[in-house]
Amino acid sequence: MEILGSFAPDPAGLGPGQTPADEAGDRPVHDPWTDAALVAAMVAVDPAGLGGVMLKALPGPARDAWLEMLRALLPAEAPLRRVPLHVTDERLLGGLDLAATLHAGRPVAEKGLLVEADGGVIVLAMAERLTQAFAAKLGMAVDHGAVRVERDGIAALTPTRFGVVALDESVGPDEGPPDALMDRLAFHMELEGLRQRDIGEALHEADEIRAARELLASVTIEDKALEALCGAALSMGVASLRAPLFALRVARAAAALDRRTAVEQDDLTLAARLVLAPRATRIPEMPPPPPPEEDEQDEEEPPPPPDEGEEERQDEDDKPLEDQIVDAAQAAIPANLLARLMAAADRKRRQGILGRSGEQRKALTRGRPIGSRRGDPRAGARLALIDTLRSAAPWQPLRRAEMAQWADPDRPLPRVLVRKDDFRITRFKKRSQAVIIFAVDASGSSAIARLGEAKGAIELLLADCYARRDQVALIAFRGKGAETLLPPTRSLARAKKRLAGFPGGGGTPLAAGIEAAHIMAEVARTRGETPSVVILTDGRANVTLEGIGGRAKAEEDAKAAAEGMRAIGVSVLLVDTSLRPAPKAEALAHTMGATYMPLPRADARALSVAARSAAQTADS
Amino acid sequence: MAMAFPFSAIVGQDEMKLALLIAAVDQGVGGVMVFGDRGTGKSTAVRALAALLPPMSVVKGCRFNGDPKRHQDSCATTCDIQGKIADGAPMETEDAAVPVVDLPLGATEDRVVGALDLERALTQGEKAFEPGLLARAHRGFLYIDEVNLLEDHLVDLLLDVAASGENVVEREGLSVRHPAKFVLVGSGNPEEGELRPQLLDRFGLAVEVTTPKELETRVSVVRRRDAFERDPAGFLATWQQAEAGEAQRIREARDRVQDVEVPDDVLNTVAKLCMTLGTDGLRGELTVIRAARALAALEGDVEVDEGHVRKVASMALRHRLRRDPLDESGSTVRVERAVVEVLGEVA
Numbered sequence: 001m002e003i004l005g006s007f008a009p010d011p012a013g014l015g016p017g018q019t020p021a022d023e024a025g026d027r028p029v030h031d032p033w034t035d036a037a038l039v040a041a042m043v044a045v046d047p048a049g050l051g052g053v054m055l056k057a058l059p060g061p062a063r064d065a066w067l068e069m070l071r072a073l074l075p076a077e078a079p080l081r082r083v084p085l086h087v088t089d090e091r092l093l094g095g096l097d098l099a100a101t102l103h104a105g106r107p108v109a110e111k112g113l114l115v116e117a118d119g120g121v122i123v124l125a126m127a128e129r130l131t132q133a134f135a136a137k138l139g140m141a142v143d144h145g146a147v148r149v150e151r152d153g154i155a156a157l158t159p160t161r162f163g164v165v166a167l168d169e170s171v172g173p174d175e176g177p178p179d180a181l182m183d184r185l186a187f188h189m190e191l192e193g194l195r196q197r198d199i200g201e202a203l204h205e206a207d208e209i210r211a212a213r214e215l216l217a218s219v220t221i222e223d224k225a226l227e228a229l230c231g232a233a234l235s236m237g238v239a240s241l242r243a244p245l246f247a248l249r250v251a252r253a254a255a256a257l258d259r260r261t262a263v264e265q266d267d268l269t270l271a272a273r274l275v276l277a278p279r280a281t282r283i284p285e286m287p288p289p290p291p292p293e294e295d296e297q298d299e300e301e302p303p304p305p306p307d308e309g310e311e312e313r314q315d316e317d318d319k320p321l322e323d324q325i326v327d328a329a330q331a332a333i334p335a336n337l338l339a340r341l342m343a344a345a346d347r348k349r350r351q352g353i354l355g356r357s358g359e360q361r362k363a364l365t366r367g368r369p370i371g372s373r374r375g376d377p378r379a380g381a382r383l384a385l386i387d388t389l390r391s392a393a394p395w396q397p398l399r400r401a402e403m404a405q406w407a408d409p410d411r412p413l414p415r416v417l418v419r420k421d422d423f424r425i426t427r428f429k430k431r432s433q434a435v436i437i438f439a440v441d442a443s444g445s446s447a448i449a450r451l452g453e454a455k456g457a458i459e460l461l462l463a464d465c466y467a468r469r470d471q472v473a474l475i476a477f478r479g480k481g482a483e484t485l486l487p488p489t490r491s492l493a494r495a496k497k498r499l500a501g502f503p504g505g506g507g508t509p510l511a512a513g514i515e516a517a518h519i520m521a522e523v524a525r526t527r528g529e530t531p532s533v534v535i536l537t538d539g540r541a542n543v544t545l546e547g548i549g550g551r552a553k554a555e556e557d558a559k560a561a562a563e564g565m566r567a568i569g570v571s572v573l574l575v576d577t578s579l580r581p582a583p584k585a586e587a588l589a590h591t592m593g594a595t596y597m598p599l600p601r602a603d604a605r606a607l608s609v610a611a612r613s614a615a616q617t618a619d620s
Numbered sequence: 621m622a623m624a625f626p627f628s629a630i631v632g633q634d635e636m637k638l639a640l641l642i643a644a645v646d647q648g649v650g651g652v653m654v655f656g657d658r659g660t661g662k663s664t665a666v667r668a669l670a671a672l673l674p675p676m677s678v679v680k681g682c683r684f685n686g687d688p689k690r691h692q693d694s695c696a697t698t699c700d701i702q703g704k705i706a707d708g709a710p711m712e713t714e715d716a717a718v719p720v721v722d723l724p725l726g727a728t729e730d731r732v733v734g735a736l737d738l739e740r741a742l743t744q745g746e747k748a749f750e751p752g753l754l755a756r757a758h759r760g761f762l763y764i765d766e767v768n769l770l771e772d773h774l775v776d777l778l779l780d781v782a783a784s785g786e787n788v789v790e791r792e793g794l795s796v797r798h799p800a801k802f803v804l805v806g807s808g809n810p811e812e813g814e815l816r817p818q819l820l821d822r823f824g825l826a827v828e829v830t831t832p833k834e835l836e837t838r839v840s841v842v843r844r845r846d847a848f849e850r851d852p853a854g855f856l857a858t859w860q861q862a863e864a865g866e867a868q869r870i871r872e873a874r875d876r877v878q879d880v881e882v883p884d885d886v887l888n889t890v891a892k893l894c895m896t897l898g899t900d901g902l903r904g905e906l907t908v909i910r911a912a913r914a915l916a917a918l919e920g921d922v923e924v925d926e927g928h929v930r931k932v933a934s935m936a937l938r939h940r941l942r943r944d945p946l947d948e949s950g951s952t953v954r955v956e957r958a959v960v961e962v963l964g965e966v967a
Contacts, residue, residue, distance in 0.1 A: 150731035
């Protein structure tokens with residue numbers, strides 16, 4: 001292991017001589033259930049302060065047992081509310097209670113789930129499918145300790161403090177809960193692979209939790225412990241400032257559980273292990289048992305306040321504290337970090353198998369209710385009948401009284417007086433939204449410069465799609481299969497990151513590329529979006545759908561894929577990237593009913609214009 | 621509900637704090653958009669600003685924060701007070717806190733623009749206008765956290781009102797118009813979605829915040845945050861004096877800002893800067909000058925100099941650059957380059 005002098009950033013976090021095998025040797029083994037039980041106890045002690053838990057586990061006995069344990073540990077009066085994935089804003093945040101309003105003859109506000117959960121815990125099912133908008137609303141309530149409602153004539157600010165248990169059922173590294181939610185939860189815990197026999201008992205009794213809750217406010221922590229936690233977080237590459245704050249609170253909760261009013265070193269190491277280690281993005285560069293003269297120099301990753309700061313702290317206890325915290329956490333890192341790094345590599349491989357990633361993506365957003373808004377149903381929009389009646393209902397007495405003044409008394413009034421302002425139309429969030437899917441031939445036969453041009457076009461498109469809120473996606477095919485470089489996105493920041501530095505070369509799995517675009521287009525359509533596809537290729541396939549070389553079968557597959565594409569009736573633009581217009585590409589375009597565009601010198605701007613016109617054809 | 625964290629206790633993030641202070645000194649500078657990482661105190665800073673704003677004078681009883689100096693043209697068709705004053709009743713004024721109004725995600729249109737008062741309709745059978753968030757924010761600040769996640773139809777509404785300074789409501793036979801001039805303050809994480817260019821354009825200043833990377837700063841952030849959460853009242857007491865100082869600085873700068881001179885050579889420099897960057901229109905130029913003037917007022921200077929321009933150039937211009945996706949360098953870097961080109965290196 002490198003000890004001295006090297007501050008070279010090591011993206012994988014693994015020092016040269018540092019292999020998993022080295023680490024495994026003397027790493028203290030923590031029984032996963034014990035940790036899980038400890039986490040449950042701490043959440044029960046301070047649900048709101050700790051934010052909560054991201055619990056990565058498929059439904060099963062382990063998860064059920066853990067939730068049951070948490071329920072048992074929480075005070076009996078503390079609410080535990082399950083929040084379904086497709087919860088409406090009304091139910092989540094609160095709004096007008098229509099039935100009560102009509103009954104009482106005055107506006108009655110309805111409490112949302114977040115307010116009902118005050119003092120307790122909410123459980124989010126399928127957290128990996130939550131939208132960023134949901135995470136943002138939840139985050140605001142968590143950050144302010146209150147829910148602000150400005151809905152349907154109700155304006156209210158209601159205090160509420162709760163913890164969150166986010167059940168993450170993602171199967172691949174492709175999915176995961178929104179980062180904004182993850183950042184606000186102290187614990188990121190995995191219960192995967194736990195079997196029936198691993199499931200044990202709770203470590204604490206409900207009355208111990210109660211005692212700890214009472215003690216919590218008086219638990220003190222020394223300033224140097226706080227510094228040590230911050231330092232440990234930094235050296236593990238944990239950027240968020242919420243993490244050290246959570247670690248601090250976990251240390252307090254741990255002390256309180258142990259019936260102490262002072263945080264001790266064990267509490268700190270525990271906090272680092274449970275809060276910081278799962279967030280680590282690198283393994284801290286630290287000598288395991290540091291030779292005394294050397295450790296000064298080998299301290300922090302970022303060099304800034306190097307020696308002076310260190311030397312001021314003459315206190316002998318000081319140095320070992322941070323070291324030991326990091327040591328403890330470090331022991332928990334490798335398995336996690338390595339697994340994560342490997343999973344990320346795995347994701348690339350697996351995305352090549354298209355059906356799978358397409359299915360997952362489909363499952364991500366299908367069937368999300370988008371709600372309604374005020375609007376005119378005549379303008380081609382769909383009337384949202386229930387919402388229209390809802391919005392008309394409170395005004396009935398007023399309107400009846402009005403009508404009674406001038407209406408013909410012999411003719412009965414209509415049962416419901418609906419007016420123009422009541423009309424609500426269903427919102428299709430992405431109905432008018434175009435998704436332009438680029439499938440780019442990045443094989444050796446298509447010059448690598450083509451990939452550069454396609455990247456340029458996509459960036460240009462992104463830049464002028466903001467106004468229309470269109471999305472752009474990018475699929476590249478080369479070697480054995482196709483890969484989603486960029487799922488549909490509007491974010492220039494993300495797009496740029498993904499686009500930068502995708503390599504070219506290898507065979508031409510044209511069929512896989514077409515099929516990938518096909519699936520993505522279908523998924524986009526089930527989300528109510530209007531997909532259009534732009535394929536950039538020279539039409540010369542030489543890798544089959546199965547990823548095997550062979551020109552004849554490859555071209556047959558490509559033709560079949562092209563027919564499949566035609567069948568879904570999406571507008572397609574085929575840009576022929578060969579140096580001279582190629583009959584094969586034109587024939588392929590014909591097969592899939594695509595607009596054919598020979599573009600021997602495709603430059604980014606021309607491509608963007610062509611893609612836009614294809615998208616507009618799709619709109620009309 | 622939690623008390624607001626004091627503005628002066630926010631560690632670092634100088635550009636964000638400066639932009640907010642400038643908007644507090646000269647509301648005419650336009651709104652402030654804060655882009656940045658999670659957990660960098662974006663919303664904390666905006667909320668904290670509310671406590672520093674000197675009170676404003678309003679027409680007593682006016683539901684639209686009517687300005688006594690301009691009550692004739694300002695108040696809405698349904699303002700009861702307006703009618704009384706027109707009938708010769710003396711206009712009373714009172715001091716009110718400058719509103720800093722939250723527009724939460726999930727808000728519905730009726731609450732944003734205002735609608736029929738449901739309570740009065742149900743209990744008294746009357747039609748009355750219930751002002752919405754836009755009315756409440758008049759002469760103050762309208763804050764939208766995660767503004768890039770705001771629903772499109774609300775964004776459209778905002779664009780319209782922010783441009784015209786007036787909110788027009790036509791529903792249920794009510795026809796109401798009232799002034800709605802506010803400083804739009806938004807915050808968001810660009811990784812979670814882009815902001816529409818039309819909306820971005822409504823912000824006078826744009827700042828970027830990042831998570832601090834120095835251990836010392838990070839320790840201070842965590843220490844103060846923890847201290848605040850453990851004992852909010854005690855923490856506020858500790859910072860009371862600093863807060864009072866900051867509030868006074870704003871008050872004095874407000875009184876002074878209109879008298880700050882902008883010499884011709886500074887005007888020329890700013891014009892050259894904007895030309896170098898190729899920003900569209902005059903908005904950029906005007907914003908740089910207004911912001912520099914507010915900064916000079918904050919710093920107690922009677923005249924704007926190049927140092928002020930240097931400090932505000934990035935926040936006033938970075939979001940006005942034409943997008944050039946093929947230029948890898950960020951807009952901040954481009955502005956800084958232009959500043960060096962026009963003004964030279966910092967001496």
